[in-house]
Amino acid sequence: MVAINQSDEVPGRWLAFLQKMPDGYQGNLPDYDDRSWYAGTVSFPDIRGDRVGYLQFFVDVSSHRNQVASSAYILYAGVVAIILAAAAFLFVILRRADSNISTRLNHLHYLAYTDPLTMLANRKLFADRLMSSLKMAADNDRMLAVLFLDLDDFKSVNDSLGHSAGDELLRQVTRRLNACIRDGDTLARQGGDEFALVLPNVDSTEQVAAMAKSIIQALKHAVIINGREVSTGVSIGISLFPQNGTTPEELMRNADAAMYMAKASGKNCFSFYTSDLTVSAIQKITLLSELKRALSQGNITLDYQPIIHGQNGKYSGFEALARWHHPVQGYISPRTFVDLAEECGLINELGAYLITEVCRQIHHWLIQGFDPGYVSINLSVAQIENEDFGEFISSQLTHYSVPADMIALEITESALMKNKDCTVAKLTSLGKLGMSIWIDDFGTGYSSLAYLKQLPVDLVKIDASFVQDIPYNPDDLAIVRAIIGMARALNLEVLAEGVESAEQAACLNELGCHYLQGYFFSRPLVSKDVVTAVGSRESESI
Structure with missing residues (x-):
């Protein structure tokens, strides 16, 4: 409520106006140098309604010799109050707009690094994570593993049940894969029916093999899609840092080659990359990759x-x-x-x-x-x-x-x-x-x-x-x-x-x-x- 000096020079209609001002305004009319002043305060709230700042103003209403002059000053005070209220409102709008823009930017950033179907990391985010994991492994003299996963006979699901069924299979496979990995591991969809996994801070090849076995076991059981049982296996290729490469490109290429060796070994299994892969084996792997592309x-x-x-x-x-x-x-x-x-x-x-x-x-x-x-x-x-x-x-x-x-x-x-x-x-x-x-x-x-x-x-x-x-x-x-x-x-x-x-x-x-x-x-x-x-x-x- 606004308290004012009710002098004869302040018309009743302005007193009523001032008394109806919102609670955010606080003021009084103290005597100062034999005059009566109106003191007002305007608060600036943020988007949550918390006050983040305020402004006080003083208007002389008693030094004028006639009612018209006093009324003019009171009117001036009202205009100032309205302007300041509008400024406060604009401040809130701008803060809210800034928040919306920030939210949108965060969403765009999320989309840029996330596979929209599975909500996993995409190729770009995976490459960034692999690079940082490699640097950490090199700095701490630790072993790191890259697993390249390819679902077996996935295209037959798309061809026989339709692409929506294929998408649902990928989502269910993703849930099972997420249940297998540790905190700190990075699982990403590379595209189609291919996934990649970074295992930082591994102690032995046996630990990596155990992870590959758990993934194969997790995908062993059929999933239900549109009331039908759909089965899929997975072939996994594994490359190790620093044994099989020191760059992301080397490790991904060698893991991919090892995955094709797993396919050639009968599918639904895993294979470690080895440097003694013969020239003919590498040629076969390359030809198979090109046949897939063709x-x-x-x-x-x-x-x-x-x-x-x-x-x-x-x-x-x-x-x-x-x-x-x-x-x-x-x-x-x-x-x-x-x-x-x-x-x-x-x-x-x-x-x-x-x-x-x-x-x-x-x-x-x-x-x-x-x-x-x-x-x-x-x-x-x-x-x-x-x-x-x-x-x-x-x-x-x-x-x-x-x-x-x-x-x-x-x-x-x-x-x-x-x-x-x-x-x-x-x-x-x-x-x-x-x-x-x-x-x-x-x-x-x-x-x-x-x-x-x-x-x-x-x-x-x-x-x-x-x-x-x-x-x-x-x-x-x-x-x-x-x-x-x-x-x-x-x-x-x-x-x-x-x-x-x-x-x-x-x-x-x-x-x-x-x-x-x-x-x-x-x-x-x-x-x-x-x-x-x-x-x-x-x-x-x-």
Whole structure:
């Protein structure tokens, strides 16, 4: 409340005004040199309401000889009070704005150093932490470990369940990893399904191995995503400071190399980097890394080799063949990179990529008005054993509107027999979808009526090694005749691959082989040349 000197010169309306001033104002009108003064105080609050400063002012209200003058001074005091109140209000606004700006800057800083999906450190923050940890380790003569983690078969989760399921898997994996690490360790997501971990102040390799084992164990059990059990393993590569490098780049590179060695050793395990890695091993690791990059960038392409009907010489369908043109090494044999993918656990990713590309290409041809008949795709055992494979291939057929009977699935004899019971069950279910099942390289392994009649097979492919000398070698001729006879007895069709001469083709036709394939008819074609090639052959046949 404001106390004032109630002299006759102060109008009642101003007294009422002053008496209604807020509690933040305190004042009185003491006598000073025979005059009456109004003394006021304005407080400056901060954002929390605490007073951080104040200003006092004095206005002479009794020395004026008339009511108008006194009123003017009182009015002046009110204006000053209002100005000071506005200043205080502006002060609060500016403090609040400054706080908001500071909050926003802190949030931007957080985003710059944090992976938004997992809330872990990102590459940049990890690099900073690794650098500071290395300096501390060097100063204190301590050992440090860098672990590079790569989830096994993560792409199959994305392909079969969708990217949202893949994201949820990464979040659940992150929670399990966080439960394994110590205070002071730095866990970061490097991108995709890759993580990195810095372990400062380690006492022994055994301590590091124990950490790697605990991580593998933590990810051993399936997680539940959208009501489904999803399993994933992890391959871990480990490099040590100072044994395996003294810079962040060296340690990360060597940990990455060790991780690929873990993949090559069967996945879901860990491997320490060793300096005695052979040149060939390093080349293999490098090639695997480049194959991964080629898949992610869509640099694995498909050629299509025609399959010819033996009786009329017309195109019956095509076999899809993977091709990789390396930017430095040039053409790399499919046997080289497919075997590498199988050895290092990348075959499911490669296989899924090729199936998607085949479905996309068939869809494109159908839109153009071209019917390729069918396209055969080579499968591995790992793909068939993948519990989500049937659902995945079915989803791709639906997505690209490709009829199931336009797809033939090829699997080798040796692959079939690795896990026969599981393979037979899976192939049977795939056959029920409408796809045909072929046995590739028939005659090189377990060719017998006893097992052949158990398999849901539509066609057998005679291996090129038996076709090569068939016009001149009685043994090869006898083998091919026996295979064709066996297949006919089981109502199976027969395709001979590796036909390179007119003599071979004539001999096979005479034996009653249904389909022929080889360079005698056509080399593998790039997709854009298929329609033209078919048109030309149809014209020649008329």
